[in-house]
Amino acid sequence: MDEIDIVLEVDGEEIPVNDFVKNILSGMIRGSVETLRGVGEEWKTINIKLKR
Numbered sequence: 001m002d003e004i005d006i007v008l009e010v011d012g013e014e015i016p017v018n019d020f021v022k023n024i025l026s027g028m029i030r031g032s033v034e035t036l037r038g039v040g041e042e043w044k045t046i047n048i049k050l051k052r
Contacts, residue, residue, distance in 0.1 A: 004022065004026040004030070006022045006025055006026060008025075029046060029048065030046075033046055
């Protein structure tokens with residue numbers, strides 16, 4: 001698996017994440033997104049924004 005850079009921001013403040021959390025987040029996101037129709041295998045960037 002390629003190394004993935006993850007930046008987590010909450011209300012505009014960057015939250016540091018360790019390698020364990022990066023691996024969990026990247027696995028969940030990659031696994032979900034890569035199964036979607038229209039997403040190529042050679043994607044470069046995925047942006048997800050959550051609001052409540």
